[in-house]
Amino acid sequence: MSDVVLEKALELGKLIANSEKYKTMREKEAAMMSDADAVALIEKFQHLQHSHQMMRMQGHELTDEQLNEVYALEDQMMANPLIREFAEIQDQFQKFLNQVNERISEGIEGNPPETHSCSACGPYT
Structure with missing residues (x-):
């Protein structure tokens, strides 16, 4: 039985890899990574x-100035259209994977999505 489950899991992985959501995400990622400005911003971040x-691991608190530096760099990254587009499609793809996991859980537990109360999973769409 476990061989069948693993076979179906592989089949599911292939279906996901062939989905438009996944293909679009990879296209946006390639476009982003081929842009020198986007790559420089990502590396800086x-x-x-x-x-x-490393500072936090050493027991140091981040100053407001350091936090503001992070927020400013995040804003700068999101102002780059290639980074923003990739981040948006990546978020959509993650929501799709959450839905897939939810259906797997439904199959295991027998609970339909309407009775699920995990607020971290987000709304069902």
């Missing part, structure tokens, strides 16, 4: 995140 994470 990742470096800043890593730096702040």
Whole structure:
């Protein structure tokens, strides 16, 4: 029985990989990653995140100035149309995966989505 489940899981993965949502997300990602300005902003943001994470791991609190730097860089990133478009489609794809997981849970638990109360999963669409 577990072989059948794993086979179906692989089949589901392939169906997801062939979905328009996934293909569109990958197209937007490729466009974003081919743009030098977008890549520079992403790398700057990742470096800043890593730096702040290291500070927190060492027991330091982030100052308001450091937090504002993060927020300003996030705003700058979202002002880049390629980054914004990728972030939007990535969010839509994540919601789609949440719906898939919800249906799997429904199959396991036998609870229809209407009775589910996990606010972290977001609304059903």
